[in-house]
């Protein structure tokens with residue numbers, strides 16, 4: 501059985517949604533950031549980067565959302581996690597969209613939500629957030645264009661890109677990002693999180709949050725206004 505290492509509200513939600521979509525039982529391992537568990541040897545042995553998610557598979561451990569999602573889409577083609585093709589160029593195009601989320605958008609989202617990762621000087625926070633907002637806005641433009649043209653990221657059918665964009669949107673708007681310039685992404689968010697696989701992932705997160713809360717370890721980003729999907 502596969503095991504997903506995760507923390508609630510993080511990008512691990514995307515891989516968790518993919519696993520729910522596949523529909524086979526999987527285990528989870530909760531990483532308590534507030535207890536520094538992601539920096540402790542036990543977890544560093546799983547993911548030396550000290551980040552979630554990490555996925556234990558029958559073939560070994562995988563890290564990086566992009567790698568996990570590609571692996572899962574190929575290992576479980578019935579789940580239609582990503583558009584599959586025999587043509588290398590078409591496959592590369594799909595990966596480029598995945599990396600748009602994991603490599604372009606995600607680091608900017610982190611800068612916006614947790615400017616402390618850039619500078620611990622409180623006076624610099626407004627500037628860091630404003631620059632991140634500007635760059636996120638640029639990077640979201642092609643996503644908005646796609647979702648204005650079709651219901652799902654790749655057209656008529658759901659894919660894990662829809663889960664990825666939904667997580668990015670949750671993270672941004674839950675932390676003070678102005679949604680008004682992105683009506684298509686806003687609308688897409690509502691139906692992306694209504695999908696049963698997304699709801700199942702959110703239910704697992706809610707359980708994990710209760711567990712962390714009971715241990716006094718519930719993590720909230722500095723700018724979290726408490727927005728919940």
Ligand SMILES: N[C@@H](CCC(=O)N[C@@H](CS)C(=O)NCC(=O)O)C(=O)O
Pocket residue numbers: 510511512538550551552553563564565566602
């Ligand atoms: N490129 C990695 C990014 C993973 C990542 O940044 N995860 C965040 C949560 S969303 C994390 O674990 N942060 C903890 C830290 O960096 O200390 C991926 O796509 O898997």
